[in-house]
Amino acid sequence: MAQVVVSGLLFGMVYALVAMGFSLVYRMTRVLNFAAGDLLMLGGFIGFSLYVQLRWPFIAVILTSSLAVGLLMVIVDRLALAPAYRRSGVAATVSTIGLAFALQNGAQLFWGNLGLSFPTVFGNNPVPVFGVLIVPEMVALFLIGSIGIVILTLFMTRSRLGVAMRAVAGDPVMARLVGINVERTKSLSFFIAGALGGIAGVLLAPITLLTTTMGTALGIKGFVAALIGGLGNLPGAVVGGLLLGLLETLVGAYLDPSWTDGIVFAIVVVLLLLRPFGIFGEEGIEEGR
Amino acid sequence: MTWRSLRAGIGLELRMVVVLIGLLGLRFALAGGQYVMLLADESMIYVIVAVGLNIVLGYSGQISMAQAALAALGGYSAALLVMRLGWPWILAAPAGAALASVAGALLGLLTMRVRTHYLILITVAFSTVVLLFIVNWSALTGGPTGLYPIPPMELGGFIAQGPGDLFYVVAVLAVILVYATERLRRSRVGLAMFAIKSSEKGAQAAGINPAYYRVLAMSLGGLYAGVGGVLFAALIKFLGPESFSLTSSLFYIVIVVLGGMGSTAGVVIVGVVLTVTQQQLQNLADYWILIYGVLVMLVMAVAPGGLGGIINLGREIRSTRRRPFRAARPR
Numbered sequence: 001m002a003q004v005v006v007s008g009l010l011f012g013m014v015y016a017l018v019a020m021g022f023s024l025v026y027r028m029t030r031v032l033n034f035a036a037g038d039l040l041m042l043g044g045f046i047g048f049s050l051y052v053q054l055r056w057p058f059i060a061v062i063l064t065s066s067l068a069v070g071l072l073m074v075i076v077d078r079l080a081l082a083p084a085y086r087r088s089g090v091a092a093t094v095s096t097i098g099l100a101f102a103l104q105n106g107a108q109l110f111w112g113n114l115g116l117s118f119p120t121v122f123g124n125n126p127v128p129v130f131g132v133l134i135v136p137e138m139v140a141l142f143l144i145g146s147i148g149i150v151i152l153t154l155f156m157t158r159s160r161l162g163v164a165m166r167a168v169a170g171d172p173v174m175a176r177l178v179g180i181n182v183e184r185t186k187s188l189s190f191f192i193a194g195a196l197g198g199i200a201g202v203l204l205a206p207i208t209l210l211t212t213t214m215g216t217a218l219g220i221k222g223f224v225a226a227l228i229g230g231l232g233n234l235p236g237a238v239v240g241g242l243l244l245g246l247l248e249t250l251v252g253a254y255l256d257p258s259w260t261d262g263i264v265f266a267i268v269v270v271l272l273l274l275r276p277f278g279i280f281g282e283e284g285i286e287e288g289r
Numbered sequence: 290m291t292w293r294s295l296r297a298g299i300g301l302e303l304r305m306v307v308v309l310i311g312l313l314g315l316r317f318a319l320a321g322g323q324y325v326m327l328l329a330d331e332s333m334i335y336v337i338v339a340v341g342l343n344i345v346l347g348y349s350g351q352i353s354m355a356q357a358a359l360a361a362l363g364g365y366s367a368a369l370l371v372m373r374l375g376w377p378w379i380l381a382a383p384a385g386a387a388l389a390s391v392a393g394a395l396l397g398l399l400t401m402r403v404r405t406h407y408l409i410l411i412t413v414a415f416s417t418v419v420l421l422f423i424v425n426w427s428a429l430t431g432g433p434t435g436l437y438p439i440p441p442m443e444l445g446g447f448i449a450q451g452p453g454d455l456f457y458v459v460a461v462l463a464v465i466l467v468y469a470t471e472r473l474r475r476s477r478v479g480l481a482m483f484a485i486k487s488s489e490k491g492a493q494a495a496g497i498n499p500a501y502y503r504v505l506a507m508s509l510g511g512l513y514a515g516v517g518g519v520l521f522a523a524l525i526k527f528l529g530p531e532s533f534s535l536t537s538s539l540f541y542i543v544i545v546v547l548g549g550m551g552s553t554a555g556v557v558i559v560g561v562v563l564t565v566t567q568q569q570l571q572n573l574a575d576y577w578i579l580i581y582g583v584l585v586m587l588v589m590a591v592a593p594g595g596l597g598g599i600i601n602l603g604r605e606i607r608s609t610r611r612r613p614f615r616a617a618r619p620r
Contacts, residue, residue, distance in 0.1 A: 093352065
């Protein structure tokens, strides 16, 4: 039992990172970013090229990959998404579906059709800790992910730019009146979502097989995790991600593993019918489409 | 009924009859070409499923990711009724379509009280569950290797052996169903759906019950998906889980968006063009999905009305040129 809980929570970090980017973008722009999972995929593949082909140190790989995916999202936002969400969130949401198609096919052209396996960085052999077997790779994923979350939280609460972002999320008109560049803060939310995806992708790469289609499922999971935590709520997204990871491993271990996704979805749907705004969600954020 | 509305009404029926005659003419012009027939049937089936999604996404503004799964439900249940229970096609086909319609309505009912994102969640969940059923319950559905051989469609004494025979069935159904969506768009029900899309509160103030029309749209969308699925089963005589994945649901969204949400003509044209080019491009280039993706983003950024928006714009320019000061009338 302890074993299952620990591995579930560790893996849930991946969902937590996707969900945070998803929630932040939604809160700032009312766009549901269905390319969220493909950002992870892209991060993983860029990481593969840098780490395996160019033999960069791992820390540089993580930083470069997250920076690259973040910048790509800023460009996409300026060129394609911003003109769409200025009209309606639904239009831009559809636009992200196009982005997902483009990223998947683009990665396929660049890195090929076959899955790539990323070599282990921190070790793949389980180490017993207090009677629980723990894979070092998963611990690294969890710790580095946590550092990312702490930095983002500090940024959102302590820095001027972070406060400006929250002001825009609260009331864009008022924020503009006090001199905040609203468009820039929205782009910044896409940068952060991309950067989180880049980090999560590189961290996920050693414990999975990199395929260009892996993003679809991950993006949906991130969306579900964000809904569980309350769409637009960042701490909620983290809790939602960890809970989703836990739920998946529990269902996989104690119920039928071939039905995991279906059972998890059923549980989440029931949960959200009972609490439509998630665990921490406020009613207000759902209004204004 | 004014003269203009009468003329517009008759015009639509007339156009549909002309299209049907044109399609049947095409059938004879292309007689013998099995591959061309297959392609023609396939694009009409895609059109049926896409105009169904257009009711959901384009008319009432709901993002549903279950269109392909609903098609799977319709196709698999009709095929299984024929194969396992020995039902005649003439009963199994409507049963499959009706089941998909009921499933669509249930999805709508589940999200009646909550907002748009939950429809996305629930339709994704539904997709996942349907695919898991197909893959895991292989004793019934054939599992990952697929369900085959599905016997040819038999209606009365007419047996649709190849795509050339099925063409008649598909063409008649496609014309009727496209005509029905176009009628719906101009009816009170369609207008109510458009009203909900542009402002839920405004629609409510006008006495429209949003939940009712949302569920109705979902059930109609399911019906169209189901018909498409049944025809697909009868055409290919094989059903596999990969034809109904989440990605193919997204592909229908792409068709509706590029065609112009709410525009029947646009969706029909894009549906045909995309199905045909996809078949051709698949052989030519491996970057066609990239092109679609970029095209979707471009359309949403530059011309969110899609092809339909461009058609309407042209029509508006022409009509204002003729009578400069006529008040705009709803279309």
